[in-house]
Amino acid sequence: xxxxxxxxxxxxxxxxxxxxxxxxxxxxxxxxxxxxxxxxxxxxxxxxxxxxxxxxxxxxxxxxxxxxxxxxxxxxxxxxxxxxxxxxxxxxxxxxxxxxxxxxxxxxxxxxxxxxxxxxxxxxxxxxxxxxxxxxxxxxxxxxxxxxxxxxxxxxxxxxxxxxxxxxxxxxxxxxxxxxxxxxxxxxxxxxxxxxxxxxxxxxxxxxxxxxxxxxxxxxxxxxxxxxxxxxxxxxxxxxxxxxxxxxxxxxxxxxxxxxxxxxxxxxxxxxxxxxxxxxxxxxxxxxxxxxxxxxxxxxxxxxxxxxxxxxxxxxxxxxxxxxxxxxxxxxxxxxxxxxxxxxxxxxxxxxxxxxxxxxxxxxxx
Numbered sequence: 001x002x003x004x005x006x007x008x009x010x011x012x013x014x015x016x017x018x019x020x021x022x023x024x025x026x027x028x029x030x031x032x033x034x035x036x037x038x039x040x041x042x043x044x045x046x047x048x049x050x051x052x053x054x055x056x057x058x059x060x061x062x063x064x065x066x067x068x069x070x071x072x073x074x075x076x077x078x079x080x081x082x083x084x085x086x087x088x089x090x091x092x093x094x095x096x097x098x099x100x101x102x103x104x105x106x107x108x109x110x111x112x113x114x115x116x117x118x119x120x121x122x123x124x125x126x127x128x129x130x131x132x133x134x135x136x137x138x139x140x141x142x143x144x145x146x147x148x149x150x151x152x153x154x155x156x157x158x159x160x161x162x163x164x165x166x167x168x169x170x171x172x173x174x175x176x177x178x179x180x181x182x183x184x185x186x187x188x189x190x191x192x193x194x195x196x197x198x199x200x201x202x203x204x205x206x207x208x209x210x211x212x213x214x215x216x217x218x219x220x221x222x223x224x225x226x227x228x229x230x231x232x233x234x235x236x237x238x239x240x241x242x243x244x245x246x247x248x249x250x251x252x253x254x255x256x257x258x259x260x261x262x263x264x265x266x267x268x269x270x271x272x273x274x275x276x277x278x279x280x281x282x283x284x285x286x287x288x289x290x291x292x293x294x295x296x297x298x299x300x301x302x303x304x305x306x307x308x309x310x311x312x313x314x315x316x317x318x319x320x321x322x323x324x325x326x327x328x329x330x331x332x333x334x335x336x337x338x339x340x341x342x343x344x345x346x347x348x349x350x351x352x353x354x355x356x357x358x359x360x361x362x363x364x365x366x
Contacts, residue, residue, distance in 0.1 A: 027069035057081040069175040100141040201309035222273035229259025
Protein backbone atom coordinates (compact mmCIF):
# COMPACT_ATOMS: atom_id res chain seq x y z
CA UNK A 1 0.00 0.00 0.00
CA UNK A 2 1.52 3.30 -1.11
CA UNK A 3 1.49 6.35 1.09
CA UNK A 4 -0.73 8.00 -1.50
CA UNK A 5 -3.33 5.29 -0.87
CA UNK A 6 -3.49 5.93 2.88
CA UNK A 7 -6.34 8.10 4.21
CA UNK A 8 -5.24 11.53 5.36
CA UNK A 9 -4.99 11.99 9.13
CA UNK A 10 -8.06 13.42 10.93
CA UNK A 11 -10.33 12.91 7.89
CA UNK A 12 -12.45 10.07 9.34
CA UNK A 13 -16.11 10.94 9.66
CA UNK A 14 -18.61 8.84 11.58
CA UNK A 15 -21.20 8.74 8.82
CA UNK A 16 -23.85 7.09 11.00
CA UNK A 17 -23.50 9.84 13.60
CA UNK A 18 -23.46 12.52 10.91
CA UNK A 19 -26.60 11.09 9.32
CA UNK A 20 -28.30 10.90 12.69
CA UNK A 21 -27.51 14.54 13.42
CA UNK A 22 -28.76 15.68 10.02
CA UNK A 23 -32.09 13.98 10.65
CA UNK A 24 -32.55 16.08 13.79
CA UNK A 25 -35.70 18.18 13.98
CA UNK A 26 -35.05 21.89 13.44
CA UNK A 27 -37.73 24.49 14.14
CA UNK A 28 -37.32 27.85 12.39
CA UNK A 29 -39.32 30.65 14.00
CA UNK A 30 -39.43 33.78 11.82
CA UNK A 31 -42.33 35.89 10.52
CA UNK A 32 -40.49 36.87 7.31
CA UNK A 33 -41.31 34.39 4.50
CA UNK A 34 -38.13 35.29 2.66
CA UNK A 35 -35.98 34.45 5.68
CA UNK A 36 -37.88 31.24 6.28
CA UNK A 37 -37.48 30.13 2.66
CA UNK A 38 -33.79 30.99 2.66
CA UNK A 39 -33.11 29.08 5.90
CA UNK A 40 -35.12 26.12 4.71
CA UNK A 41 -33.19 25.97 1.44
CA UNK A 42 -29.82 26.48 3.16
CA UNK A 43 -30.41 23.76 5.74
CA UNK A 44 -31.75 21.33 3.13
CA UNK A 45 -28.66 21.91 1.03
CA UNK A 46 -26.55 20.93 4.05
CA UNK A 47 -28.47 17.67 4.41
CA UNK A 48 -30.92 18.68 7.16
CA UNK A 49 -34.16 17.11 6.01
CA UNK A 50 -36.38 17.67 9.02
CA UNK A 51 -36.95 21.42 9.07
CA UNK A 52 -40.23 22.96 10.26
CA UNK A 53 -41.13 26.63 9.85
CA UNK A 54 -43.31 28.59 12.28
CA UNK A 55 -44.15 32.07 11.03
CA UNK A 56 -46.61 33.02 13.77
CA UNK A 57 -44.70 33.15 17.06
CA UNK A 58 -47.94 32.64 18.99
CA UNK A 59 -48.05 29.06 17.69
CA UNK A 60 -44.58 28.03 18.87
CA UNK A 61 -45.64 26.28 22.09
CA UNK A 62 -48.44 24.29 20.44
CA UNK A 63 -46.25 23.31 17.50
CA UNK A 64 -43.49 22.41 19.97
CA UNK A 65 -45.71 19.78 21.58
CA UNK A 66 -46.98 18.47 18.23
CA UNK A 67 -43.45 17.74 17.00
CA UNK A 68 -40.77 18.50 19.62
CA UNK A 69 -37.66 19.93 17.93
CA UNK A 70 -34.02 19.18 18.67
CA UNK A 71 -32.94 22.76 18.03
CA UNK A 72 -34.77 26.06 17.53
CA UNK A 73 -33.61 28.88 15.25
CA UNK A 74 -35.38 31.99 16.50
CA UNK A 75 -35.81 35.53 15.22
CA UNK A 76 -36.16 38.33 17.76
CA UNK A 77 -38.19 41.06 16.05
CA UNK A 78 -41.62 39.53 15.38
CA UNK A 79 -45.20 40.80 15.74
CA UNK A 80 -47.49 39.60 18.56
CA UNK A 81 -44.79 37.75 20.53
CA UNK A 82 -41.11 38.62 20.16
CA UNK A 83 -38.24 36.16 20.44
CA UNK A 84 -37.48 36.99 24.05
CA UNK A 85 -41.06 36.15 25.08
CA UNK A 86 -40.96 32.93 23.04
CA UNK A 87 -37.90 31.84 25.03
CA UNK A 88 -39.69 32.68 28.30
CA UNK A 89 -42.74 30.65 27.20
CA UNK A 90 -40.60 27.64 26.40
CA UNK A 91 -38.71 27.90 29.70
CA UNK A 92 -42.05 28.07 31.54
CA UNK A 93 -42.84 24.57 30.27
CA UNK A 94 -40.31 23.38 32.87
CA UNK A 95 -39.10 20.49 30.74
CA UNK A 96 -36.31 18.22 31.93
CA UNK A 97 -34.47 19.04 28.70
CA UNK A 98 -35.24 22.16 26.66
CA UNK A 99 -33.84 22.04 23.12
CA UNK A 100 -31.08 24.60 22.55
CA UNK A 101 -32.21 27.89 21.06
CA UNK A 102 -30.08 29.86 18.65
CA UNK A 103 -31.12 33.44 17.96
CA UNK A 104 -30.75 34.71 14.38
CA UNK A 105 -31.09 38.45 14.43
CA UNK A 106 -30.09 41.57 12.56
CA UNK A 107 -29.43 43.24 15.93
CA UNK A 108 -25.70 43.05 16.59
CA UNK A 109 -25.49 45.38 19.59
CA UNK A 110 -24.14 43.91 22.80
CA UNK A 111 -27.34 44.67 24.75
CA UNK A 112 -29.46 42.52 22.39
CA UNK A 113 -26.95 39.68 22.43
CA UNK A 114 -26.64 39.66 26.23
CA UNK A 115 -30.40 39.88 26.72
CA UNK A 116 -30.98 36.88 24.47
CA UNK A 117 -28.33 34.80 26.20
CA UNK A 118 -29.52 35.80 29.68
CA UNK A 119 -33.10 34.95 28.74
CA UNK A 120 -32.07 31.43 27.79
CA UNK A 121 -30.68 31.32 24.25
CA UNK A 122 -27.65 29.07 23.83
CA UNK A 123 -26.18 30.90 20.83
CA UNK A 124 -26.56 34.12 18.85
CA UNK A 125 -25.80 34.63 15.16
CA UNK A 126 -26.06 37.94 13.34
CA UNK A 127 -27.84 38.35 10.03
CA UNK A 128 -26.59 38.20 7.38
CA UNK A 129 -24.56 35.14 8.27
CA UNK A 130 -22.15 32.90 6.44
CA UNK A 131 -23.71 29.56 5.53
CA UNK A 132 -20.72 27.46 6.75
CA UNK A 133 -20.89 29.22 10.12
CA UNK A 134 -24.63 28.52 10.41
CA UNK A 135 -24.11 24.86 9.51
CA UNK A 136 -21.33 24.38 12.09
CA UNK A 137 -23.31 26.08 14.85
CA UNK A 138 -26.46 24.09 14.09
CA UNK A 139 -24.45 20.88 14.10
CA UNK A 140 -22.80 21.77 17.41
CA UNK A 141 -26.17 22.49 19.02
CA UNK A 142 -27.62 19.22 17.73
CA UNK A 143 -24.64 17.37 19.20
CA UNK A 144 -25.09 19.12 22.54
CA UNK A 145 -28.80 18.31 22.61
CA UNK A 146 -28.21 14.67 21.69
CA UNK A 147 -25.62 14.39 24.47
CA UNK A 148 -28.08 15.84 26.99
CA UNK A 149 -30.77 13.41 25.87
CA UNK A 150 -28.38 10.46 26.15
CA UNK A 151 -27.32 11.55 29.63
CA UNK A 152 -30.95 11.94 30.69
CA UNK A 153 -31.80 8.50 29.28
CA UNK A 154 -28.88 6.99 31.20
CA UNK A 155 -29.97 8.77 34.38
CA UNK A 156 -33.56 7.57 33.95
CA UNK A 157 -32.32 4.04 33.34
CA UNK A 158 -30.14 4.14 36.46
CA UNK A 159 -33.00 5.66 38.48
CA UNK A 160 -35.28 2.85 37.33
CA UNK A 161 -32.69 0.22 38.24
CA UNK A 162 -32.29 1.78 41.69
CA UNK A 163 -36.07 1.89 42.10
CA UNK A 164 -36.42 -1.76 41.09
CA UNK A 165 -33.61 -2.89 43.36
CA UNK A 166 -34.96 -0.83 46.24
CA UNK A 167 -38.41 -2.29 45.62
CA UNK A 168 -36.96 -5.79 45.58
CA UNK A 169 -35.05 -5.11 48.81
CA UNK A 170 -38.17 -3.72 50.50
CA UNK A 171 -40.21 -6.71 49.35
CA UNK A 172 -37.55 -9.07 50.67
CA UNK A 173 -37.60 -7.29 54.04
CA UNK A 174 -41.40 -7.44 54.16
CA UNK A 175 -41.36 -11.12 53.26
CA UNK A 176 -39.05 -11.75 56.22
CA UNK A 177 -41.43 -9.74 58.42
CA UNK A 178 -44.38 -11.84 57.23
CA UNK A 179 -42.52 -15.11 57.83
CA UNK A 180 -41.45 -14.01 61.30
CA UNK A 181 -45.02 -12.99 62.13
CA UNK A 182 -46.31 -16.32 60.86
CA UNK A 183 -43.76 -18.17 62.98
CA UNK A 184 -45.08 -16.42 66.07
CA UNK A 185 -48.67 -17.13 65.06
CA UNK A 186 -47.96 -20.85 64.65
CA UNK A 187 -46.84 -20.96 68.26
CA UNK A 188 -50.10 -19.47 69.49
CA UNK A 189 -52.81 -20.24 66.97
CA UNK A 190 -51.70 -22.79 64.43
CA UNK A 191 -54.53 -22.42 61.93
CA UNK A 192 -55.50 -18.83 62.65
CA UNK A 193 -55.18 -15.57 60.78
CA UNK A 194 -55.15 -13.37 63.84
CA UNK A 195 -52.08 -11.37 62.83
CA UNK A 196 -53.57 -10.64 59.41
CA UNK A 197 -56.80 -9.34 60.87
CA UNK A 198 -55.03 -7.25 63.50
CA UNK A 199 -52.78 -5.75 60.84
CA UNK A 200 -55.69 -4.95 58.52
CA UNK A 201 -57.73 -3.40 61.31
CA UNK A 202 -54.75 -1.32 62.42
CA UNK A 203 -54.30 -0.13 58.82
CA UNK A 204 -58.00 0.75 58.66
CA UNK A 205 -57.79 2.76 61.87
CA UNK A 206 -54.66 4.60 60.69
CA UNK A 207 -56.28 5.64 57.42
CA UNK A 208 -59.42 6.80 59.25
CA UNK A 209 -57.16 8.87 61.50
CA UNK A 210 -55.82 10.62 58.42
CA UNK A 211 -52.47 8.89 58.15
CA UNK A 212 -50.84 8.81 54.72
CA UNK A 213 -50.87 5.61 52.70
CA UNK A 214 -47.16 5.10 53.39
CA UNK A 215 -47.60 5.59 57.16
CA UNK A 216 -50.59 3.25 57.26
CA UNK A 217 -48.74 0.58 55.27
CA UNK A 218 -45.85 0.77 57.70
CA UNK A 219 -48.28 0.15 60.55
CA UNK A 220 -49.89 -2.67 58.56
CA UNK A 221 -46.59 -4.57 58.33
CA UNK A 222 -45.32 -3.62 61.77
CA UNK A 223 -48.54 -4.68 63.52
CA UNK A 224 -48.11 -8.23 62.24
CA UNK A 225 -45.15 -8.58 64.62
CA UNK A 226 -46.97 -7.46 67.76
CA UNK A 227 -46.77 -10.94 69.33
CA UNK A 228 -43.43 -12.04 67.89
CA UNK A 229 -42.11 -12.34 71.45
CA UNK A 230 -44.34 -15.40 71.97
CA UNK A 231 -41.66 -17.33 70.11
CA UNK A 232 -39.78 -17.21 73.42
CA UNK A 233 -42.68 -18.52 75.57
CA UNK A 234 -42.83 -22.22 76.33
CA UNK A 235 -45.80 -24.21 74.97
CA UNK A 236 -46.61 -25.34 78.51
CA UNK A 237 -47.65 -21.77 79.26
CA UNK A 238 -48.59 -20.49 75.82
CA UNK A 239 -51.03 -23.32 75.09
CA UNK A 240 -52.24 -24.00 78.62
CA UNK A 241 -56.03 -24.48 78.48
CA UNK A 242 -56.66 -23.23 82.00
CA UNK A 243 -55.87 -20.09 83.94
CA UNK A 244 -52.22 -19.17 84.39
CA UNK A 245 -50.77 -18.98 87.89
CA UNK A 246 -48.77 -15.95 89.02
CA UNK A 247 -45.38 -17.27 87.85
CA UNK A 248 -46.82 -18.41 84.52
CA UNK A 249 -48.50 -15.05 84.01
CA UNK A 250 -45.23 -13.24 84.76
CA UNK A 251 -43.52 -15.33 82.08
CA UNK A 252 -46.35 -14.78 79.61
CA UNK A 253 -46.14 -11.01 80.05
CA UNK A 254 -42.47 -11.12 79.15
CA UNK A 255 -43.39 -11.76 75.50
CA UNK A 256 -43.55 -7.95 75.11
CA UNK A 257 -39.92 -7.41 76.08
CA UNK A 258 -38.83 -10.60 74.32
CA UNK A 259 -40.43 -9.21 71.15
CA UNK A 260 -38.62 -5.91 71.54
CA UNK A 261 -35.37 -7.82 71.99
CA UNK A 262 -35.95 -9.93 68.88
CA UNK A 263 -36.66 -6.87 66.77
CA UNK A 264 -33.67 -5.06 68.27
CA UNK A 265 -32.51 -1.78 66.81
CA UNK A 266 -33.69 -2.34 63.24
CA UNK A 267 -32.76 0.42 60.84
CA UNK A 268 -36.00 0.30 58.84
CA UNK A 269 -39.17 2.17 59.76
CA UNK A 270 -41.19 -1.04 59.77
CA UNK A 271 -38.92 -2.69 62.35
CA UNK A 272 -38.76 0.49 64.44
CA UNK A 273 -42.56 0.69 64.63
CA UNK A 274 -42.81 -3.07 65.12
CA UNK A 275 -40.56 -2.87 68.19
CA UNK A 276 -42.62 0.06 69.48
CA UNK A 277 -45.81 -1.99 69.13
CA UNK A 278 -44.34 -5.19 70.55
CA UNK A 279 -43.39 -3.51 73.83
CA UNK A 280 -46.50 -1.29 74.22
CA UNK A 281 -49.55 -3.13 72.89
CA UNK A 282 -50.39 -4.40 76.40
CA UNK A 283 -50.10 -1.01 78.04
CA UNK A 284 -53.40 0.50 79.22
CA UNK A 285 -54.76 4.03 78.96
CA UNK A 286 -54.97 4.31 82.77
CA UNK A 287 -51.37 3.16 83.28
CA UNK A 288 -52.20 -0.26 84.69
CA UNK A 289 -50.83 -2.24 81.76
CA UNK A 290 -47.50 -3.96 81.22
CA UNK A 291 -44.51 -4.14 80.91
CA UNK A 292 -43.82 -0.50 81.92
CA UNK A 293 -47.17 0.81 83.16
CA UNK A 294 -47.09 3.96 80.98
CA UNK A 295 -50.39 5.89 80.68
CA UNK A 296 -52.32 7.85 78.05
CA UNK A 297 -50.33 9.61 75.29
CA UNK A 298 -47.08 8.24 76.70
CA UNK A 299 -48.14 5.06 74.94
CA UNK A 300 -47.26 5.49 71.24
CA UNK A 301 -50.31 5.80 68.99
CA UNK A 302 -49.22 2.64 67.16
CA UNK A 303 -49.33 0.70 70.43
CA UNK A 304 -52.72 2.18 71.38
CA UNK A 305 -54.23 1.21 68.03
CA UNK A 306 -52.91 -2.35 68.14
CA UNK A 307 -53.93 -2.75 71.79
CA UNK A 308 -57.55 -2.10 70.80
CA UNK A 309 -57.78 -4.19 67.64
CA UNK A 310 -55.75 -7.01 69.19
CA UNK A 311 -58.13 -7.33 72.15
CA UNK A 312 -61.15 -7.17 69.84
CA UNK A 313 -59.85 -9.95 67.61
CA UNK A 314 -58.56 -12.05 70.49
CA UNK A 315 -61.92 -11.92 72.27
CA UNK A 316 -63.87 -12.83 69.12
CA UNK A 317 -61.55 -15.77 68.30
CA UNK A 318 -61.34 -19.25 69.76
CA UNK A 319 -58.26 -19.86 71.87
CA UNK A 320 -57.04 -22.97 73.77
CA UNK A 321 -58.14 -21.40 77.05
CA UNK A 322 -61.50 -19.89 75.93
CA UNK A 323 -64.36 -19.85 73.44
CA UNK A 324 -64.90 -16.90 71.11
CA UNK A 325 -67.07 -14.06 72.42
CA UNK A 326 -69.93 -12.71 70.37
CA UNK A 327 -69.47 -9.40 68.52
CA UNK A 328 -72.06 -7.55 70.67
CA UNK A 329 -70.50 -8.78 73.92
CA UNK A 330 -67.03 -7.79 72.71
CA UNK A 331 -68.13 -4.30 71.66
CA UNK A 332 -69.88 -3.85 75.00
CA UNK A 333 -66.64 -4.74 76.80
CA UNK A 334 -64.66 -2.31 74.68
CA UNK A 335 -67.15 0.48 75.39
CA UNK A 336 -66.94 -0.30 79.10
CA UNK A 337 -63.12 -0.22 78.97
CA UNK A 338 -63.11 3.14 77.20
CA UNK A 339 -60.89 5.49 79.17
CA UNK A 340 -59.45 2.73 81.35
CA UNK A 341 -57.99 0.08 79.06
CA UNK A 342 -58.30 1.92 75.74
CA UNK A 343 -57.78 5.40 74.32
CA UNK A 344 -61.32 6.92 74.39
CA UNK A 345 -61.00 8.58 70.99
CA UNK A 346 -59.80 5.37 69.37
CA UNK A 347 -62.74 3.49 70.85
CA UNK A 348 -65.16 5.98 69.31
CA UNK A 349 -63.44 5.64 65.96
CA UNK A 350 -63.38 1.84 66.17
CA UNK A 351 -67.08 1.68 66.92
CA UNK A 352 -67.80 3.94 63.94
CA UNK A 353 -66.03 1.66 61.44
CA UNK A 354 -67.61 -1.63 62.43
CA UNK A 355 -68.92 -2.30 58.94
CA UNK A 356 -65.36 -2.22 57.62
CA UNK A 357 -64.12 -4.27 60.58
CA UNK A 358 -66.66 -6.99 59.83
CA UNK A 359 -65.56 -7.05 56.20
CA UNK A 360 -62.00 -7.71 57.39
CA UNK A 361 -63.20 -10.47 59.72
CA UNK A 362 -65.13 -12.10 56.88
CA UNK A 363 -62.32 -11.84 54.34
CA UNK A 364 -59.63 -13.17 56.69
CA UNK A 365 -61.65 -15.53 58.81
CA UNK A 366 -60.03 -18.63 60.28
